[in-house]
Amino acid sequence: MSRPTTDGPRVGIWLIGARGGVAVTSIAGLIAQQQGLADGTGLVSTLPPFANLPLVEWNNLVVGGHDIRQAPLIDELERLHTQSRVLSPALVESCREELAKIESRIRPGTLWNVGTRIKQLAEPAAAGRSSDSGINNAKSASDVVAAVQADLAAFKEDNALEQVVVINLASTEVSPEDTDAWPATWDELKISLPTADCPLPASSLYAIAALDAGMPYVNFTPSLGSALPALDDLAHQRGTCHAGRDGKTGETLMKSVLAPMFAARNLEVMSWVGHNIFGNLDGKVLDDPANKQSKLSSKGNLLGDILGYAPQSHISIEHIESLGDWKTAWDHIHFRGFLNTPMTLQFTWQGCDSLLAAPLVLDLARFTLLARERGETGTLDFLASFFKSPLGEGDQAFAAQYERLLAWVNSYSE
Amino acid sequence: MSRPTTDGPRVGIWLIGARGGVAVTSIAGLIAQQQGLADGTGLVSTLPPFANLPLVEWNNLVVGGHDIRQAPLIDELERLHTQSRVLSPALVESCREELAKIESRIRPGTLWNVGTRIKQLAEPAAAGRSSDSGINNAKSASDVVAAVQADLAAFKEDNALEQVVVINLASTEVSPEDTDAWPATWDELKISLPTADCPLPASSLYAIAALDAGMPYVNFTPSLGSALPALDDLAHQRGTCHAGRDGKTGETLMKSVLAPMFAARNLEVMSWVGHNIFGNLDGKVLDDPANKQSKLSSKGNLLGDILGYAPQSHISIEHIESLGDWKTAWDHIHFRGFLNTPMTLQFTWQGCDSLLAAPLVLDLARFTLLARERGETGTLDFLASFFKSPLGEGDQAFAAQYERLLAWVNSYSE
Amino acid sequence: MSRPTTDGPRVGIWLIGARGGVAVTSIAGLIAQQQGLADGTGLVSTLPPFANLPLVEWNNLVVGGHDIRQAPLIDELERLHTQSRVLSPALVESCREELAKIESRIRPGTLWNVGTRIKQLAEPAAAGRSSDSGINNAKSASDVVAAVQADLAAFKEDNALEQVVVINLASTEVSPEDTDAWPATWDELKISLPTADCPLPASSLYAIAALDAGMPYVNFTPSLGSALPALDDLAHQRGTCHAGRDGKTGETLMKSVLAPMFAARNLEVMSWVGHNIFGNLDGKVLDDPANKQSKLSSKGNLLGDILGYAPQSHISIEHIESLGDWKTAWDHIHFRGFLNTPMTLQFTWQGCDSLLAAPLVLDLARFTLLARERGETGTLDFLASFFKSPLGEGDQAFAAQYERLLAWVNSYSE
Amino acid sequence: MSRPTTDGPRVGIWLIGARGGVAVTSIAGLIAQQQGLADGTGLVSTLPPFANLPLVEWNNLVVGGHDIRQAPLIDELERLHTQSRVLSPALVESCREELAKIESRIRPGTLWNVGTRIKQLAEPAAAGRSSDSGINNAKSASDVVAAVQADLAAFKEDNALEQVVVINLASTEVSPEDTDAWPATWDELKISLPTADCPLPASSLYAIAALDAGMPYVNFTPSLGSALPALDDLAHQRGTCHAGRDGKTGETLMKSVLAPMFAARNLEVMSWVGHNIFGNLDGKVLDDPANKQSKLSSKGNLLGDILGYAPQSHISIEHIESLGDWKTAWDHIHFRGFLNTPMTLQFTWQGCDSLLAAPLVLDLARFTLLARERGETGTLDFLASFFKSPLGEGDQAFAAQYERLLAWVNSYSE
Ligand SMILES: NC(=O)c1ccc[n+]([C@@H]2O[C@H](COP(=O)([O-])OP(=O)(O)OC[C@H]3O[C@@H](n4cnc5c(N)ncnc54)[C@H](O)[C@@H]3O)[C@@H](O)[C@H]2O)c1
Ligand SMILES: NC(=O)c1ccc[n+]([C@@H]2O[C@H](COP(=O)([O-])OP(=O)(O)OC[C@H]3O[C@@H](n4cnc5c(N)ncnc54)[C@H](O)[C@@H]3O)[C@@H](O)[C@H]2O)c1
Ligand SMILES: NC(=O)c1ccc[n+]([C@@H]2O[C@H](COP(=O)([O-])OP(=O)(O)OC[C@H]3O[C@@H](n4cnc5c(N)ncnc54)[C@H](O)[C@@H]3O)[C@@H](O)[C@H]2O)c1
Ligand SMILES: NC(=O)c1ccc[n+]([C@@H]2O[C@H](COP(=O)([O-])OP(=O)(O)OC[C@H]3O[C@@H](n4cnc5c(N)ncnc54)[C@H](O)[C@@H]3O)[C@@H](O)[C@H]2O)c1
Ligand code: NA
Ligand code: NA
Known part of the structure; x- marks a missing residue:
C-alpha cells in the first residue's frame, strides 16, 4: 500500500x-x-x-x-x-x-x-x-x-x-x-x-x-x-x-499520562505544582506575563477534565538563560490515599524542547x-x-x- | 441491582x-x-x-x-x-x-x-x-x-x-x-x-x-x-x-503507566533504574537476597513486554529502618529522542506501602x-x-x- | 560554670x-x-x-x-x-x-x-x-x-x-x-x-x-x-x-552551605532556581506579592556575597494548601565546570517549617x-x-x- | 613572586x-x-x-x-x-x-x-x-x-x-x-x-x-x-x-559539605542512602563486587567522623551503559528534627566524572x-x-x- x-x-x-x-x-x-x-x-x-x-x-x-x-x-x-x-x-x-x-x-x-x-x-x-x-x-x-x-x-x-x-x-x-x-x-x-x-x-x-x-x-x-x-x-x-x-511534549504530556492513574486508583490529587525552566527564544517570549498567560491556559485545562474535580494547581514558567533549549520541569503531586493518608509523587523532566x-x-x-x-x-x-x-x-x-x-x-x- | x-x-x-x-x-x-x-x-x-x-x-x-x-x-x-x-x-x-x-x-x-x-x-x-x-x-x-x-x-x-x-x-x-x-x-x-x-x-x-x-x-x-x-x-x-x-502499588505501577508513553512516542528507553528504600517487616524479609530475588523477577518483566525490547534495567530494594512503611522509590529513565538526543525523566515516589x-x-x-x-x-x-x-x-x-x-x-x- | x-x-x-x-x-x-x-x-x-x-x-x-x-x-x-x-x-x-x-x-x-x-x-x-x-x-x-x-x-x-x-x-x-x-x-x-x-x-x-x-x-x-x-x-x-x-531554616540554609563549595572548587554557578511550596498561615501572607517581596529580598542576597558574582537567580514561593506546615523546596543549580562543561545539582527539601x-x-x-x-x-x-x-x-x-x-x-x- | x-x-x-x-x-x-x-x-x-x-x-x-x-x-x-x-x-x-x-x-x-x-x-x-x-x-x-x-x-x-x-x-x-x-x-x-x-x-x-x-x-x-x-x-x-x-568529586564531596550542617544544627541523620549510576570504563571495573568494595570503603567513612555517630548508610554503584561519563547520584537523607520530627533532604547530582x-x-x-x-x-x-x-x-x-x-x-x- x-x-x-x-x-x-x-x-x-x-x-x-x-x-x-x-x-x-x-x-x-x-x-x-x-x-x-x-x-x-x-x-x-x-x-x-x-x-x-x-x-x-x-x-x-x-x-x-x-x-x-x-x-x-x-x-x-x-x-x-x-x-x-x-x-x-x-x-x-x-x-x-x-x-x-x-x-x-x-x-x-x-x-x-x-x-x-x-x-x-x-x-x-x-x-x-x-x-x-x-x-x-x-x-x-x-x-x-x-x-x-x-x-x-x-x-x-x-x-x-x-x-x-x-x-x-x-x-x-x-x-x-x-x-x-x-x-x-x-x-x-x-x-x-x-x-x-x-x-x-x-x-x-x-x-x-x-x-x-x-x-x-x-x-x-x-x-x-x-x-x-x-x-x-x-x-x-x-x-x-x-x-x-x-x-504536547513535556510536562503536560506527563500530566495526561499520570492523572488517569490517580483517577483509576481513586487517589485524590490534592495539589499539582509544576515549575518549568528553560532558556530559548520561546522562553524569552513566554517571560512576558501577557504571552505566558496563553501558555498557562493551554496547559491548565486537562487536570479537571481527567480527574473530574479541580485540585489546587500551580504552573510556573521561567526563562533561565543557561538552560538553552533544555526544558527542565519539576512537578510535585500531593495526593490522598486510603484512610486519609497523604503521599507524594515528584518528577523531573529534562527534555530538549525542540x-x-x-x-x-x-x-x-x-x-x-x-x-x-x-x-x-x-x-x-x-x-x-x-x-x-x-x-x-x-x-x-x-x-x-x-x-x-x-x-x-x-x-x-x- | x-x-x-x-x-x-x-x-x-x-x-x-x-x-x-x-x-x-x-x-x-x-x-x-x-x-x-x-x-x-x-x-x-x-x-x-x-x-x-x-x-x-x-x-x-x-x-x-x-x-x-x-x-x-x-x-x-x-x-x-x-x-x-x-x-x-x-x-x-x-x-x-x-x-x-x-x-x-x-x-x-x-x-x-x-x-x-x-x-x-x-x-x-x-x-x-x-x-x-x-x-x-x-x-x-x-x-x-x-x-x-x-x-x-x-x-x-x-x-x-x-x-x-x-x-x-x-x-x-x-x-x-x-x-x-x-x-x-x-x-x-x-x-x-x-x-x-x-x-x-x-x-x-x-x-x-x-x-x-x-x-x-x-x-x-x-x-x-x-x-x-x-x-x-x-x-x-x-x-x-x-x-x-x-x-502493583508503587514503582511498578508507575512503570506500567509511563512505559506505554515512551512506546507511543517512539522514544527509545536506553536504561531504567529503580531504587527502592523502606523499613517495614516486608523490607526486612526482602533484604535477604534469596527472597529479594522473587520480588525482583516479579518487578522486572513488564518493560520488555510493553516496549518490545529490553532496555538496560536495574532495580534495587534496600531496608532502611527509619523509613518504616514509607516506601521511597527513585527512578531514573534515560531515553533517546529525535536525532539521537538523550533525555532524562526522574521520579520520586513517597507512598505508604500498606x-x-x-x-x-x-x-x-x-x-x-x-x-x-x-x-x-x-x-x-x-x-x-x-x-x-x-x-x-x-x-x-x-x-x-x-x-x-x-x-x-x-x-x-x- | x-x-x-x-x-x-x-x-x-x-x-x-x-x-x-x-x-x-x-x-x-x-x-x-x-x-x-x-x-x-x-x-x-x-x-x-x-x-x-x-x-x-x-x-x-x-x-x-x-x-x-x-x-x-x-x-x-x-x-x-x-x-x-x-x-x-x-x-x-x-x-x-x-x-x-x-x-x-x-x-x-x-x-x-x-x-x-x-x-x-x-x-x-x-x-x-x-x-x-x-x-x-x-x-x-x-x-x-x-x-x-x-x-x-x-x-x-x-x-x-x-x-x-x-x-x-x-x-x-x-x-x-x-x-x-x-x-x-x-x-x-x-x-x-x-x-x-x-x-x-x-x-x-x-x-x-x-x-x-x-x-x-x-x-x-x-x-x-x-x-x-x-x-x-x-x-x-x-x-x-x-x-x-x-x-535561616531551609532553602537559604542550603544555599549558604552549598554555594561555598562551588566557590572553593571554582565551579561557576550559571543559574540557581528555587521553588518553595507550603500551606500554612505564613504562606498565606506571603502569597500577597507585597509581603512576598520582603521575603524574596531577604532570601536573595547571599549568593552574590558568597560567590563574588551574581548568577541568574529565581525564587518563587507559592501557597499550596494541602502541604500545611511542610515546606517543600526544589532547587536547580546549573553550573559550569572544567572545559566549559555544564552540570546540574538538584535538591528537594521536605522540612516542617515551624x-x-x-x-x-x-x-x-x-x-x-x-x-x-x-x-x-x-x-x-x-x-x-x-x-x-x-x-x-x-x-x-x-x-x-x-x-x-x-x-x-x-x-x-x- | x-x-x-x-x-x-x-x-x-x-x-x-x-x-x-x-x-x-x-x-x-x-x-x-x-x-x-x-x-x-x-x-x-x-x-x-x-x-x-x-x-x-x-x-x-x-x-x-x-x-x-x-x-x-x-x-x-x-x-x-x-x-x-x-x-x-x-x-x-x-x-x-x-x-x-x-x-x-x-x-x-x-x-x-x-x-x-x-x-x-x-x-x-x-x-x-x-x-x-x-x-x-x-x-x-x-x-x-x-x-x-x-x-x-x-x-x-x-x-x-x-x-x-x-x-x-x-x-x-x-x-x-x-x-x-x-x-x-x-x-x-x-x-x-x-x-x-x-x-x-x-x-x-x-x-x-x-x-x-x-x-x-x-x-x-x-x-x-x-x-x-x-x-x-x-x-x-x-x-x-x-x-x-x-x-572527592561528587556524592562524597556533597556529604562532606552537607553533613557538617546537620551536625551544627543538631539534626540527627537517621539514614543516608546514596545511589550512583554511570557508564564509563571506571564504572565497568567497579561493577565487580571485589573492586567495588574498595570504592565503597573509601566513600563510607566520613559520615561517622563528621557526625560523631554512624547513621544507617547505604551506597550503591551501578554501571549503566547509556550514561557514559555522566555520573548521576541520588541521595536520600532522612533526619530527625525538634520534637521527634522526621524530615527529608534529597539531591540529584549530574556531573561529568572525568x-x-x-x-x-x-x-x-x-x-x-x-x-x-x-x-x-x-x-x-x-x-x-x-x-x-x-x-x-x-x-x-x-x-x-x-x-x-x-x-x-x-x-x-x-
Ligand atoms: N516543545 C516545544 O518546543 C513546543 C511545544 C509546544 C508548543 N511550542 C510552541 O511552538 C512555538 C515555537 O517554539 P520555538 O521554540 O520554535 O520558538 P522560537 O521563539 O524559537 O520561534 C518562533 C519563531 O516565530 C517567529 N514569529 C513570531 N511571530 C511571528 C509571526 N507573527 N509570523 C511569523 N513568524 C513569527 C519568530 O521570529 C521565531 O523565529 C511557540 O509558540 C511554542 O510555545 C513549542
Ligand atoms: N504495597 C505493599 O505493601 C505490597 C505490594 C505488593 C506486594 N506486597 C506483598 O505483600 C506481602 C505482605 O507485605 P507486608 O508489608 O504485610 O509484610 P509483613 O512482613 O508485614 O507481613 C507478612 C506476614 O506474613 C506472615 N507470614 C510469613 N510467612 C507465612 C506463612 N508461611 N504462613 C502464614 N503467614 C506467614 C508473617 O508472620 C507476617 O505477619 C509481602 O509478600 C509483600 O511483598 C506488598
Ligand atoms: N521556618 C519558619 O517557619 C520561618 C523561618 C524564617 C522566618 N520565619 C518567619 O517567622 C514569622 C512567623 O512565621 P509563622 O509560620 O509562625 O507565621 P504565622 O502566620 O503562623 O504566625 C504569625 C503570627 O503573627 C501574628 N501577627 C501578625 N502581625 C502582627 C503584629 N503586627 N503584631 C503582633 N502579632 C502579629 C499573626 O496573627 C500570627 O499569629 C514569619 O514572618 C515568617 O516569615 C519563619
Ligand atoms: N570523578 C572521577 O572520575 C574519579 C573520582 C575519584 C576517583 N577516581 C578514580 O580514578 C581512577 C581512574 O578513573 P577513570 O574514570 O579514568 O577510569 P578508566 O577506567 O577510564 O581508566 C583507568 C585506566 O587505568 C589503566 N590501568 C588499570 N590498571 C592499571 C595498572 N595496574 N597500571 C597502569 N594502568 C592501569 C586502565 O587500562 C585504564 O586506562 C579510578 O580508580 C577511579 O575510581 C575517579
Ligand atoms: Na521550543
Ligand atoms: Na571516572
Whole structure:
C-alpha cells in the first residue's frame, strides 16, 4: 500500500515561524530522514501500526514559510548545537546546503495583533524589505490574508506542489479577550476583516489564509489560530481540515499520562505544582506575563477534565538563560490515599524542547495531509494525543487519545 | 441491582499472613468502611463505573486467617500509627474491639519450604501451640493442605459464611527453581503431595487448599502461589477461579503507566533504574537476597513486554529502618529522542506501602467473590491492573489493563 | 560554670506574633524541654561546645507576647498535629495546662503600617477589647511604643523577671520603601514618632519599645524590625543588643552551605532556581506579592556575597494548601565546570517549617540573654548563622558563620 | 613572586593509568590551559587565594605515564566527545598533535596483584611488547619496582625534567586484606619485595618506585597506593611527600559539605542512602563486587567522623551503559528534627566524572610539586579537601579542609 519513494506527487510544508527553534529542528529532522541520517526515533508515524498508511514519503516534502525575523536558518541550527549540545556536527554540515535553498522560500510574516513582545523580535528593516509581498504595509486584515495567500500560491506553483499543509510554529501571541463573544459563523466573522482594527491575531489570519485556500492547517502553538467556531465553519465550507493546539511534549504530556492513574486508583490529587525552566527564544517570549498567560491556559485545562474535580494547581514558567533549549520541569503531586493518608509523587523532566517538538511537527504534517487527501473536514479529533488543548471532542487521557489515533488508522484498512 | 446493606449472605476473607502490615491495614480499612469512618478514597471498587455491580457489602464481610507469628493485631496497627505517622488515633481506637474478635479467628500457618529468613520470624512457641490444627506437625504436604482446609472449613461453618476468598498476604518466599519442569496437570502434580520432600512452597499449598475446596484464591505477593499450570488446572476442575501475582502499588505501577508513553512516542528507553528504600517487616524479609530475588523477577518483566525490547534495567530494594512503611522509590529513565538526543525523566515516589496495598486487597476480595459467584473459572485476566506479574493473558500497559476491568463490568450490565 | 536548674533568676521571652505557628511550636518545645519530654535534638545550644556556657535554664524561662488575633494557642498546636502530622498526641496533652497560663499573658498587638493582608488577619473585635492597653486606639507611633512598653513592664513585674528578650515572630510585613533615606541616628529618627503618619512599620515600633527599655531584641522575620542604623544607635545608647533578620531554616540554609563549595572548587554557578511550596498561615501572607517581596529580598542576597558574582537567580514561593506546615523546596543549580562543561545539582527539601524554626528561637533567646547579661551592645554578629540576612558584618558562608559562633563561645572561657 | 611563563625549570607529571578517562581529560585540560583555550574554571589553583604561590606554570609541564592497555589517547578523547557530549570539537582537534607526542611517552604498566577484572582489560599483546622495560616479565615485586623506576628515570632524563610527580589514575584495584597486620616500617616491609608472592598491589609498587626515587606521589584512586605506614616511613626517609586517596568529586564531596550542617544544627541523620549510576570504563571495573568494595570503603567513612555517630548508610554503584561519563547520584537523607520530627533532604547530582576529576589532578600536581620543592615530607595533610579518604590527620568537613589549604598558603606568604 505504501508509495515508492521517488514517485508520488510532491507536497509542501509551510511553516509559520520558519526561523524559530522548532521549525529549524523540524527542517533538520526532515533533511536527516531524507538523507537516511536518522533512524526514525521520536517519530510516531514511523511506528509499526502506521506502516501501511499511504503517508507522504520524506523525499516528496518541500519546505517554505513565513517569519518576522531574518536570522539565517543555519545560525539557529548552530546555536542549538553549540549552546544546547544537541545534533551531531555531521548532521549540521549535511543540512547546510539544503537550508540555503529553503532560505529562499521564507517570506516576511505579519505582526498583526501579535503584542509588543513579539514586535520587539522583528528587525526594524523587516518593514521595508523589497521582497515584501505587501504584508508589512497591510492596511487591513484582509490585506494580510491576501498577502499570505499570495505567498502560499507562489510556493505551490513554483514547486509544483499538489497540496500544502500550513503549520503554525510562531512565538506564542498574547491571547485576545472575549473571543467567546465573537461571531460563530464564517459569514459573520469575515465582516471584520476589511477593517483596520480587526481584532483577530496574526495566528488566526494565517489560519484563514490557509483554510480559505482549501489547505489543511495545524496550530502547534497556544496562540488562537483556528480555535474559533467561525474558522471551523470556514474549514467545512472549503472542504478542508485543521488541528491544534499547542504541541504536547513535556510536562503536560506527563500530566495526561499520570492523572488517569490517580483517577483509576481513586487517589485524590490534592495539589499539582509544576515549575518549568528553560532558556530559548520561546522562553524569552513566554517571560512576558501577557504571552505566558496563553501558555498557562493551554496547559491548565486537562487536570479537571481527567480527574473530574479541580485540585489546587500551580504552573510556573521561567526563562533561565543557561538552560538553552533544555526544558527542565519539576512537578510535585500531593495526593490522598486510603484512610486519609497523604503521599507524594515528584518528577523531573529534562527534555530538549525542540527535539521533542520537531518529530511531532513532521508527524502532524503527514497525518493531516493524508486526512485532507481522504476528504476529512473540520477538526481532526483523532490527533488529540499531539496537543495540550486539543480541538474537537474526546477525553484528555493520553492512552485514550492514542487509542483514537490507532482507531483512525484501522478505519483506513477496513 | 445492588443489595441492601443488612441483607445478603455473609462471606469470608481469609488472609494468609494475617498479622502482617498489609493484612492489618486491610482489616482496619474494612472496619473503617463498615463504621463509616472512611470515604472510599483509594478503593477502586467504589468508583462510579462499579456502582451498579452486585459487589459484597462491607458489612457482610468477615475476616480470619493464618499467620506464623503471634504478635497481636493491635500492636501492628499502633506501630503503623506511631512509627509511620499514618491512621488517625480515633481510627486506631475504633478498631480495638473488632480486632480482638478477629484475633480469635487467626490460626497457626505453615512454614513448609518458606526458606530460612521466614522461619526466623516464627516464634519457637508456635510449633507446639495447643490450638494447633496439626499444621506444625505435618509430615507431608498433604498433611499441611488438610490442616489448612480444616481451618477454612471451621471458619466457614462457625461464621455461617456462604463463600470464602483466600488471599495471600504472607512474606515473600524464596522461589523454587525449575518450576517450568514441574508437571502441568493437577493429576500429575498431586502425586508429590503425600511425600515429605514435596518441593511446593507454602504459598502453593495454601492455594491448593483453597482451590481444591472450591474457594477463590488471590496471590497478592511475589511468591509462587497458584502460578503453576497444574493449579490452574485444579481451579478449572473444581469450578473456581484465582488471580495474582504481586500487588502493583508503587514503582511498578508507575512503570506500567509511563512505559506505554515512551512506546507511543517512539522514544527509545536506553536504561531504567529503580531504587527502592523502606523499613517495614516486608523490607526486612526482602533484604535477604534469596527472597529479594522473587520480588525482583516479579518487578522486572513488564518493560520488555510493553516496549518490545529490553532496555538496560536495574532495580534495587534496600531496608532502611527509619523509613518504616514509607516506601521511597527513585527512578531514573534515560531515553533517546529525535536525532539521537538523550533525555532524562526522574521520579520520586513517597507512598505508604500498606495503605496503597490495603484498598486493593479489599477490591480484589470483592471482585473475585463476584466472579466466583458468576461461575468464572481459572485465571481472572480482567484483574491484571492490580498485579505486577498478572496471571493470564493480556498486555501490561496500565491503561489497557484498566480498560479490561471496565470491559468486564460492561459485560455484566449487558 | 553552669547554674543549678532550680536556682537562678527567672527571665522572660516575649513573642511578637505569639499565636502563630512558630511561636506556638517554640512554646510547646520549651514546655517539652522543661518537662523532660524532648531530647534536645534540633537545638544548637544543647550541643557539646555550648555545654559550659552559663545559658539560662529551661525552667527559668517565662513566656508572654503580643498578637493581633485571638485564636487559642491550643488550637494552633492541634492544627499542627492534625494537619501536618507532627508532635505526638502525648506532647499536645502535656502542653494543654501550661498553654492556658500563657494565654493570660498575651496582649493585643499593633497593626501600625502592617499592610492590608495582615490587617485582614486581625479580628474586627480586636479593636475595642477591654483588655486593650490602648494600642488599638493609638494616635501616633509614640502611643504604640508606649502601649507596648506598658505591656512589657507589666509582664516583667508580674512575673518577677530579671530580664526580658523580645522576639519578633509576627507575619512578614510589607517593607517600607526608601529606608536608606531615613535618618541614621536615633535622635533624628525619633522626631517622626509622635506623628500620625510616622512611616515606621509595626516591627520597628516593637523593636524601639524593647531597645528603649534596655531589653535585647531578636527579629526572626524578614520584616524591617531593628535593621535601621538609627535603631542600632538606640541599642548602643541604651546599652542593649539586637540580632536578625529572618531565621535561616531551609532553602537559604542550603544555599549558604552549598554555594561555598562551588566557590572553593571554582565551579561557576550559571543559574540557581528555587521553588518553595507550603500551606500554612505564613504562606498565606506571603502569597500577597507585597509581603512576598520582603521575603524574596531577604532570601536573595547571599549568593552574590558568597560567590563574588551574581548568577541568574529565581525564587518563587507559592501557597499550596494541602502541604500545611511542610515546606517543600526544589532547587536547580546549573553550573559550569572544567572545559566549559555544564552540570546540574538538584535538591528537594521536605522540612516542617515551624519545627525547624522553633529550636532556633529558643537558642536565640538563650544566646541573646547571655550576651545582654555580659554587656554586649549593638548587633550580635556572632549569631549570623541563624539568619538569612544577618545584621552586622561577616561573610555568609554557613561554616564560617558557625565558626564565629564557636569563637564567641571560646571568648567566654578565656 | 610568580615565575615567568617561558622560564623556569620543566617538570613532569607521570600518570599511572595514562590512557584512562581521567588521565586523558587531565591531559586535554593541560593542553587547553597551555594553549589558552580554557579559562581556569574548575581549577582550584587558579583561584585568587593561590595567585601569589610560585606554582609551576602550565607551559612547563610535560606528561608521560604507564598503562596496561594500548588504546590511542585520541580515541578516549573522541569517545568522551561523542558518547558523553562534552569537550568542543575545536578542543579535540587542538589536542590531536600534542596527544601524539605524549603517546610516545606511555610505557607498559604492571598487573601485579590487580585482580582478575583489571587483568581482563589488558590486551594479551601487552605481555610481549618489544618496548617492554621488563615489567611484564617481572619475577618479583622488586623487578616491577625496578622497571617502573627505569621508566621514570628515562622520562626525567629524556625531557630534562627537574622533578616528576607520579599520580595514580589507574582502575580501582581489589583491596588486599589484613593490611593492618603488615609491617609498619619500610625496613621490615621491603623484605617481602624480592619474593614472587609479595602481597603488595600494583598501586603500592608504583608508589614505592616513586617515593624511593625521591619523587612526590599522589593517589587519586581508592586503591591502596601509599596508604601504609611503611610507605610513609619510606617517604620520610627519602625526604619526599605523598597524598591521597580517592579524588572527592561528587556524592562524597556533597556529604562532606552537607553533613557538617546537620551536625551544627543538631539534626540527627537517621539514614543516608546514596545511589550512583554511570557508564564509563571506571564504572565497568567497579561493577565487580571485589573492586567495588574498595570504592565503597573509601566513600563510607566520613559520615561517622563528621557526625560523631554512624547513621544507617547505604551506597550503591551501578554501571549503566547509556550514561557514559555522566555520573548521576541520588541521595536520600532522612533526619530527625525538634520534637521527634522526621524530615527529608534529597539531591540529584549530574556531573561529568572525568571533567570533575581532571582539574583536581592538575591542582594536585601543582600543589604537590611545590610542597616537594619546599621540602615537606610525609603525608600532605593540607590537601585533605581533595580526597574521599584523606591520608593524615584532620576532620572531614569540607569547609574545614579548605581552611587548612588556605592556612597552608598563608604559611607561605609569612
Ligand atoms: N516543545 C516545544 O518546543 C513546543 C511545544 C509546544 C508548543 N511550542 C510552541 O511552538 C512555538 C515555537 O517554539 P520555538 O521554540 O520554535 O520558538 P522560537 O521563539 O524559537 O520561534 C518562533 C519563531 O516565530 C517567529 N514569529 C513570531 N511571530 C511571528 C509571526 N507573527 N509570523 C511569523 N513568524 C513569527 C519568530 O521570529 C521565531 O523565529 C511557540 O509558540 C511554542 O510555545 C513549542
Ligand atoms: N504495597 C505493599 O505493601 C505490597 C505490594 C505488593 C506486594 N506486597 C506483598 O505483600 C506481602 C505482605 O507485605 P507486608 O508489608 O504485610 O509484610 P509483613 O512482613 O508485614 O507481613 C507478612 C506476614 O506474613 C506472615 N507470614 C510469613 N510467612 C507465612 C506463612 N508461611 N504462613 C502464614 N503467614 C506467614 C508473617 O508472620 C507476617 O505477619 C509481602 O509478600 C509483600 O511483598 C506488598
Ligand atoms: N521556618 C519558619 O517557619 C520561618 C523561618 C524564617 C522566618 N520565619 C518567619 O517567622 C514569622 C512567623 O512565621 P509563622 O509560620 O509562625 O507565621 P504565622 O502566620 O503562623 O504566625 C504569625 C503570627 O503573627 C501574628 N501577627 C501578625 N502581625 C502582627 C503584629 N503586627 N503584631 C503582633 N502579632 C502579629 C499573626 O496573627 C500570627 O499569629 C514569619 O514572618 C515568617 O516569615 C519563619
Ligand atoms: N570523578 C572521577 O572520575 C574519579 C573520582 C575519584 C576517583 N577516581 C578514580 O580514578 C581512577 C581512574 O578513573 P577513570 O574514570 O579514568 O577510569 P578508566 O577506567 O577510564 O581508566 C583507568 C585506566 O587505568 C589503566 N590501568 C588499570 N590498571 C592499571 C595498572 N595496574 N597500571 C597502569 N594502568 C592501569 C586502565 O587500562 C585504564 O586506562 C579510578 O580508580 C577511579 O575510581 C575517579
Ligand atoms: Na521550543
Ligand atoms: Na571516572
